[in-house]
Amino acid sequence: MDHGTSLLLGLEGVEVVGVSVGGPDGRTRVVDVGTCDPAASCCPGCGVRSTSVKERVVCTPRDIGYGDAPIMVRWNKIRWRCVNSECARGSFTEAIGQVPRRRRTTTRLRETIGRAIGDAARSVAEVAAGHGVSWHTAHGAFVDIAATALTDPAPTSVLGIDETRRGKPRWVRGGDGRWVRIDPWDTGFVDLAGDQGLLGQVTGRTSAVVIDWLAAQPAPFRDAIEYVAIDPAASYAAAVAVGQVPDSGVTGLWSFVGGQAGSSINGSVLTSVCESVSVVMVSRHRLRTSRPR
Numbered sequence: 577m578d579h580g581t582s583l584l585l586g587l588e589g590v591e592v593v594g595v596s597v598g599g600p601d602g603r604t605r606v607v608d609v610g611t612c613d614p615a616a617s618c619c620p621g622c623g624v625r626s627t628s629v630k631e632r633v634v635c636t637p638r639d640i641g642y643g644d645a646p647i648m649v650r651w652n653k654i655r656w657r658c659v660n661s662e663c664a665r666g667s668f669t670e671a672i673g674q675v676p677r678r679r680r681t682t683t684r685l686r687e688t689i690g691r692a693i694g695d696a697a698r699s700v701a702e703v704a705a706g707h708g709v710s711w712h713t714a715h716g717a718f719v720d721i722a723a724t725a726l727t728d729p730a731p732t733s734v735l736g737i738d739e740t741r742r743g744k745p746r747w748v749r750g751g752d753g754r755w756v757r758i759d760p761w762d763t764g765f766v767d768l769a770g771d772q773g774l775l776g777q778v779t780g781r782t783s784a785v786v787i788d789w790l791a792a793q794p795a796p797f798r799d800a801i802e803y804v805a806i807d808p809a810a811s812y813a814a815a816v817a818v819g820q821v822p823d824s825g826v827t828g829l830w831s832f833v834g835g836q837a838g839s840s841i842n843g844s845v846l847t848s849v850c851e852s853v854s855v856v857m858v859s860r861h862r863l864r865t866s867r868p869r
């Protein structure tokens with residue numbers, strides 16, 4: 577087929593071998609493609625290029641739209657036999673960067689979905705419906721994009737911990753038939769001394785989730801914390817005051833020094849950013865020299 581058609585599709589790693597109109601609704605443009613990436617015939621187990629065709633298979637990875645009518649990419653790909661007698665892998669199916677193994681969506685579609693949710697702040701459900709994928713697929717694409725964009729938080733001297741309700745309480749029936757009340761809460765960690773804003777957010781509001789989050793941070797981050805501001809939740813107090821984190825170095829770093837709503841640390845940091853603060857905590861090793869004023 578004319579090379580221009582492949583250029584028009586622009587899906588790296590494949591070339592267009594035919595276009596027809598049909599599909600389940602009679603108006604879908606079906607684009608048949610074949611592999612043109614030489615690396616696709618290299619065994620993922622040993623790297624040796626194969627020339628022994630085992631069978632041909634067809635898959636239809638969902639791709640970005642083009643024009644008004646639906647479009648279906650039909651990839652005719654090859655299952656190769658590994659020709660390396662020392663390789664444990666008997667056979668493998670072609671994969672390319674735009675359609676990795678076990679993916680049913682193209683990489684560029686997942687990136688488009690992820691950016692629509694993350695950059696344009698559109699809902700997962702709306703973007704999923706617009707691209708004809710499931711909610712979980714769209715959410716997974718967003719998580720992948722977010723993982724590449726997010727960086728580890730920089731150390732802060734004042735860490736804020738607070739709870740955020742995530743949806744209304746509801747009752748769901750468990751696998752044993754019993755009704756269980758779900759009351760979803762998240763815990764957010766914020767930088768109260770700098771301008772990083774939200775440092776992290778985890779599901780739940782227990783001591784364990786706070787301890788786990790702290791334990792997951794690098795030691796320099798934990799060492800830099802001079803003050804912790806929390807709301808009155810006893811679980812948070814327990815986590816930061818007496819929390820024991822095996823093998824992490826987090827062992828009761830902070831102690832209560834009192835404090836009420838509007839308490840100030842280092843001038844006006846907390847009074848200006850955290851009206852709900854009712855407990856202010858300070859790291860134990862700095863108690864002698866850095867009490868809140």
Ligand SMILES: [Zn+2]
Pocket residue numbers: 619620621622623624658659660663664665
């Ligand atoms: Zn191999």
